[in-house]
Amino acid sequence: MEHAQNAERLRAQLADFWGKPVRGLPRAMDLMSSMYLTASGHDLAHNPQAVSVCLSQCTATADAYRTCDVWVAPHSMAERIASHPLVRHPTLIAENLERTAPARNGLAYFPTPVQLNNLYPVHGIAWHLEGTGERLAISVETITATHLVASRLPPQMAQSTKLPLAPYCPNGIYTLHEGRIAGCGNPHLFGAPDPVNALAVVLAFWDLRAPHNRDSEGPDNTDASEDALTVFQHTRPDHGSKKSGRGRKGQRQSPGKRRIRVIREPTHTPAPPVRPADTTDNTVTVNGIPEPNWKEDTLRWGVSMRHQNRCPNPHQHRAIIEAGGECKPVKVPVKAHVNGPKGRDVDPRRTVRIVPARD
Template sequence: MTRTTTQPPIPAPPPSDEVCALHAERMRAQLAEIWGKPVRKLPRGMDLLQTMYNTTSSQDLTEARIPYFLNLCARNAAAYRTPETLVAPHSMGQRLINHPFLSGAPIHATNLEATALVPDGLVYFPTPIQLDDLHPLYGLAWHMTGSGRDLTLDIETVTTTQLIPTRLPPLLAATTKLPRTLYCPNSVVTLHQHILSRHSNPAPFGAPDPAAVLALLLAFWDLRPPTPAPDTADDAGEHLVHVPNLTTPDHNTPPRGRQNKGATPTPPKRAIRIIHEPAHTPATSPHPTATDSTGAKWKEDTLRWEVGERWQNRCPNPHQHRAIIEAGGECTPVLVRVKPHTNGPRGRATDSRRTVRIIPDRT
């Protein structure tokens, strides 16, 4: 009798950028439906928030909290209509887990308006983020409203809907009305006036704690910093993929009469930003030292300092500047308004008295 050796299965190729962009658009459309589509005059997200409120307070949703949750649903629904949608590379999930913000490094959530990529954003992870034994995270969304001290930052982690009831208590899982969508939020965190609040007990929903959720968002902003020219293509380590918009109310078949016979309207498109695999690396060193030759050289007592709004002469083509100069061209500087921001080594306190940079000792 001859033995036959079983060959290992051939691994499936990773999905293309177009397929990932379609998944990201479907996630955005489903989240917009959860928070905005009414069922019995209430959005679907109210049932989810009611379950989250029960896990926090062990009691039914009170009438005093209903207007706040309705406002939260309306705010999230409006943010999901026109967000900046991004597709993360497959390796970004592991890089986020190994980021210093999630390994105990101090986090200073200051000047979020300058740190955020856009006020409303959603990032889809084709390879989900796996934190310990929690539910895998397929998406991370943020919504910013207000400005200055009145700034409110809402953060959502997104997982698959079928996993949410697996950790809930049996009685609560039986009475929970989850949306019939593939993806669903499993945590909602709000940061307002430097106070981080949660809307649920994260353990029954398999979600990270609020501090870890904020650290994930800041780590993603650190890996993928804002680009000065968001419409540039490969030079910024990203490119755009246009996919059909799944939630446009006018995207219906028009009546075919004599006047519009043969008229075929162009279906609306939505631009999805694809982040390239090796493009963005963490700006914060996992083990920063004063003698590190690979990064910025700072003294151990150097603190961060705030810089007010100012005008500076900057190159209009920062990503193509080197290629233009090497080709014999010239970049005429233009006057650019620089928003208020904070300079200095990341992860340190801010010194309001310091207005100049401390020059470190060079070896």
């Protein structure tokens, strides 16, 4: 349920980033301007035609996020996408996208991000199909952590680019039309995959989300491998959804809800190979005696100390350190608790105390 709420929050924050005006223009225009500058070497404001195209793209993308279907990918899918033949092959052949796409507007959230070589981790992908037939165009976005987007940009450009006030941000924007795929800006400076690889990630997700029922007709043929969860619609990027309100007649309004599709993990986790009973592979032995298997034989153990030094800003710690700041640890009380696999007995011979760091 937590991942479904995070995916809905990501959808709402990106919809605001692309569509909500700030001083007359959506915040995404700053990102588009930086991408345009890295590709052309010119300021976007000096090209009225390009400004019009970017504004139209912002509007269309915001509308797509407001109506898109949302998926939560399983943890195992990140590794399988990174090793998918479509992603690893240098060329890509995209066939009938209208028939292949699970939805015309879609967003996939990866709780475990996709790692592609030395690029920024891909926490999400989004696509938007516009038109039909020969006039079909597909827009693709790769989404990464916001604090990473500006780290490769020139210092002056990094300071002038206004990014969303949210954990995630688009770092690659691509369009495929009439067999030609193009991206906005220099993807290397934004830690994003090149246009072909970005499209390959989307197609790999489309392929992996439907490992069963491939003979079924229609775009939505994976109900057997997905769980549909209903979460409160996230309407404000910073304060969460407004779960209560009153209409014109004073009647309490019910909060809006959205359907989030969670792909089941076992569907994408290959079964372990069956080994003969007498095999000793991966078994540690000492003097011919097998050592205990940690996963099967470990008991729980008690932790008795009451204090521990911890970071006062755990959610912003990484961003503060990368910006050159410092997080001095503070001593906080920690209740006595038990660690180890749940459902096991407690080992009375093993105790652990959390020792505070020396001043």
